[in-house]
Amino acid sequence: MQNQNKNILIAGVGGQGTLLTSRIIARTAVQMGYDVKVSEVHGMAQRGGSVVSQVRYGKKVYSPIIRKGDADIILAFEKIEAARWLDYLKPGGTIIINNIRVDPLPVLSGKAKYPDDIADKISSFVEKAFVVDADKIAESCGSIRAANVVMVGIFASVFGIPEEEVKKAIQYLVPAGFLEINLAAFDEGKKIFIELNRVK
Amino acid sequence: MKELMLGNEAIARGAYEAGVKVAAAYPGTPSTEIISNFAKYEGVYAEWSPNEKVAMEVGIGASIGGARTLVAMKHVGVNVAADPLFTFSYTGVNGGLVLVSADDPGMHSSQNEQDNRGYGLFAKLPVIEPSDSQEAKDYTRLAFDISEEFDTPVMLRVTTRLCHSQTLVELGERVEVENKDYKKDAAKYVMLPGFARDRHAEVEKRMLRLADFAEKTDLNRIEWGNKDLGVITSGVAYQYVKEALPDASVLKLGLVNPLPEKLIRFFADQVKRLVVVEELEPVIEMQVKAWGLKIEGKELFSRLGEYSPEMIAERLSSFKLDAGFGLEKEIPARPPLMCPGCPHRGVFYTLNKMRLTVMGDIGCYTLGALNPLNGMDACICMGASIGTALGMEKARGEEFASRVVAVIGDSTFVHSGITSLIDVVYNQGTSTVLILDNCTTAMTGHQDHPATGFTVKKQPTSRLDIEALIRAIGINAVKVVDPLDLAQLKTALEEELSRREPSVIICRRPCALLEKDPVREKYYVDAELCTGCRLCTRIGCTGIYYVEDDKKAVINSNTCIGCGLCPQVCKFDAIKTVEV
Ligand SMILES: Cc1ncc(C[n+]2csc(CCOP(=O)(O)OP(=O)(O)O)c2C)c(N)n1
Numbered sequence: 001m002q003n004q005n006k007n008i009l010i011a012g013v014g015g016q017g018t019l020l021t022s023r024i025i026a027r028t029a030v031q032m033g034y035d036v037k038v039s040e041v042h043g044m045a046q047r048g049g050s051v052v053s054q055v056r057y058g059k060k061v062y063s064p065i066i067r068k069g070d071a072d073i074i075l076a077f078e079k080i081e082a083a084r085w086l087d088y089l090k091p092g093g094t095i096i097i098n099n100i101r102v103d104p105l106p107v108l109s110g111k112a113k114y115p116d117d118i119a120d121k122i123s124s125f126v127e128k129a130f131v132v133d134a135d136k137i138a139e140s141c142g143s144i145r146a147a148n149v150v151m152v153g154i155f156a157s158v159f160g161i162p163e164e165e166v167k168k169a170i171q172y173l174v175p176a177g178f179l180e181i182n183l184a185a186f187d188e189g190k191k192i193f194i195e196l197n198r199v200k
Numbered sequence: 201m202k203e204l205m206l207g208n209e210a211i212a213r214g215a216y217e218a219g220v221k222v223a224a225a226y227p228g229t230p231s232t233e234i235i236s237n238f239a240k241y242e243g244v245y246a247e248w249s250p251n252e253k254v255a256m257e258v259g260i261g262a263s264i265g266g267a268r269t270l271v272a273m274k275h276v277g278v279n280v281a282a283d284p285l286f287t288f289s290y291t292g293v294n295g296g297l298v299l300v301s302a303d304d305p306g307m308h309s310s311q312n313e314q315d316n317r318g319y320g321l322f323a324k325l326p327v328i329e330p331s332d333s334q335e336a337k338d339y340t341r342l343a344f345d346i347s348e349e350f351d352t353p354v355m356l357r358v359t360t361r362l363c364h365s366q367t368l369v370e371l372g373e374r375v376e377v378e379n380k381d382y383k384k385d386a387a388k389y390v391m392l393p394g395f396a397r398d399r400h401a402e403v404e405k406r407m408l409r410l411a412d413f414a415e416k417t418d419l420n421r422i423e424w425g426n427k428d429l430g431v432i433t434s435g436v437a438y439q440y441v442k443e444a445l446p447d448a449s450v451l452k453l454g455l456v457n458p459l460p461e462k463l464i465r466f467f468a469d470q471v472k473r474l475v476v477v478e479e480l481e482p483v484i485e486m487q488v489k490a491w492g493l494k495i496e497g498k499e500l501f502s503r504l505g506e507y508s509p510e511m512i513a514e515r516l517s518s519f520k521l522d523a524g525f526g527l528e529k530e531i532p533a534r535p536p537l538m539c540p541g542c543p544h545r546g547v548f549y550t551l552n553k554m555r556l557t558v559m560g561d562i563g564c565y566t567l568g569a570l571n572p573l574n575g576m577d578a579c580i581c582m583g584a585s586i587g588t589a590l591g592m593e594k595a596r597g598e599e600f601a602s603r604v605v606a607v608i609g610d611s612t613f614v615h616s617g618i619t620s621l622i623d624v625v626y627n628q629g630t631s632t633v634l635i636l637d638n639c640t641t642a643m644t645g646h647q648d649h650p651a652t653g654f655t656v657k658k659q660p661t662s663r664l665d666i667e668a669l670i671r672a673i674g675i676n677a678v679k680v681v682d683p684l685d686l687a688q689l690k691t692a693l694e695e696e697l698s699r700r701e702p703s704v705i706i707c708r709r710p711c712a713l714l715e716k717d718p719v720r721e722k723y724y725v726d727a728e729l730c731t732g733c734r735l736c737t738r739i740g741c742t743g744i745y746y747v748e749d750d751k752k753a754v755i756n757s758n759t760c761i762g763c764g765l766c767p768q769v770c771k772f773d774a775i776k777t778v779e780v
Contacts, residue, residue: 013534014536015539023366026204026366027204030201030202030204030368031201035368036204036366036367036368037332037365037366037367038204038365038366038367039361039364039365040206040364040365040366041308041364042229042230042232042233042309042364042645043229043230043308043309043643043644044229044308044309044536044643045308045309045536046536047536047537047538047539047564047567047643048534048536048537048538048539048742049534049535049536049537050533050534061367062439062440062442062443063439063440063442063443063509064332064361064365064367064436064439065361065440065508065509067443067444067508067509067510067513068508068510068521068522068524069510069521069522069524080531080532080534081534083527083528083530083531084527084528084531084534085528086524086525086527086528087522087524087525087526087527087528102742103742103745104532104533104534104535104537105534105535105537105570105571105572105740106532106533106535106571107532107745108572108737108740108741108742108745109571109572109737109738109740110734110737110746111532111571112532112533113532114532115530115531118527118530118531121527122527125525125527144758
């Protein structure tokens, strides 16, 4: 069941803007001439639930969903969401973990504990695990809401995707008023990954 | 460049290209984006109907009137529309009519996972199933031709994975289709028994002609591979099969009702092992078995939930999945929850605190059933709250009823709450009904409805006056309260519950997500005053949380929008506004 397609899994909490991330990545892949499929979550889970979107591209893509153990990269917008989807990562794959904690309902109501050491645990399992402060980086670019585009920058850096292609997609998908902030967030995302990689 | 499109956008595009003039729907995940996208095209009519039955009837009228017509709804919506649908199957169409049924295997956003291919057999409709957005567009177009050629409504059956996946689509041009002539034809359209008997005979003839068509159409195709294993499949499961079993022979069905018996027999003859991969019910399997063929299906695959490529590979090849890291077992679940500032939150906090029996309904407010709000006793289907509350009263008496409320959203009230409220008046119930009016259909993404005063195209229109309607029904006790004012809400509840006559409390405040500048005030917890009692966490808001180490509550300034609910709950006045 091996194939040459690239599989990107984007996990987060409803409302964090994971859909924009998957749409930018997908549009970039379309521009580059690939067959592309994207699976999104709409509906109830968008109200603060656990959400995932999946992008697959390559010569020919059948399934819109990635099979377990087959994601080249996981972009996780929140720490426990990274853990929730970790089984989808390919051996040798990369996981990027946004260093924020969003308490789910069972934690808020005191029925469960938030496992604060979860990012360390993931790093102990996965060699290419990177923890980033995407929210903070986005804030420094002008809006915390651009954290999703910081993640796009990291993705482009990991996959070596030409910057112009991604920026073209961002321009197409992001409203003009927010473009500048988002392009800056993209640049910072690219930079931070190079930085993190050097440290590792 | 081909375009990436959601399955739902592609259906809308297909309908547009097919020359559809009229489209009607009631929102419902995963179907909603079909009509919201169709409405963006120029020169077409689209509407949000008050419910699916009305949408179906508007569609039927447009079809009889000669126009090509699209009707869309989620799977359970077809239950609501079933009455007109079954008899429309008898009359047949004038302009082609396609009904999209968007099923939800896995229940991402639904109260059940019924398999609406069953309606094809039951109502005797051709059922078409696409497997990606390109097919969604092409099959939608084709469905209109089939509808007109065979004089039948056609069901286009899709599932969440298709509706909400984007795949590449080659766009085509719209064909302008003239309305068919309209001629009065009572024998075809007036379903008195005498006429309906003849129409039933026509339906049976039509199904035979369609069975013949099923053998020839390109909608069904064989993709030969290794003949040790032959798989019959349809819809998005086809994509999983191709991914998981690249070498198998596949019979892909695009027309799943009626089935092509000869083609299936031929395929069965050629392969050593025959398996059907279909999510949910064994609709294909049972029919193939009834023909006496040997086929495996539900002994390998579940009737529950969605399938996946790895599931298919595991059951039908030597593929074995790694054990994985097992971390997901250690981490808390993340169910959806009400947004910070949601006007529904305080209602359920209050209902739970007052220990009332709450007959609930469907919408964002159903989340009030979850811990810590725990504010709901039952939720069955849209509109059920008021009828079930009356039934409770009739079973357990008026005394009990003085502690029972029905809770229903504004869109849901218009959808199917009005007739039950009439029943309460007519049959002398004493229920108190809470209408949670957040001025929108929030759950499905903020669609307009008759009480918002705007159409699907965002044009202003006459606005249904809910208070006036309720008074006209015969209810005198109608109050409007602000659901974020807990004291006002509690007083209203106490007054109305003690009344021995039907009453309605309208809890009115727009959905927090609709507000352009949502942050009203900034709050913080005064650590000096906070005793760590955790009462404020009982409202289940992501804006406020308890820090174990400090034994204090803290407000998250990123998520808090200053709705002012938690200060009303705090007994120690520890939650204060930030002075500016
Ligand atoms: C028959 C049927 N149609 C559609 C749906 C999808 N659906 C669930 S709740 C809802 C409407 C909710 O609106 P409202 O009652 O105003 O509550 P809100 O979500 O705004 O709180 C819809 C359309 C459904 N579950 N059943």
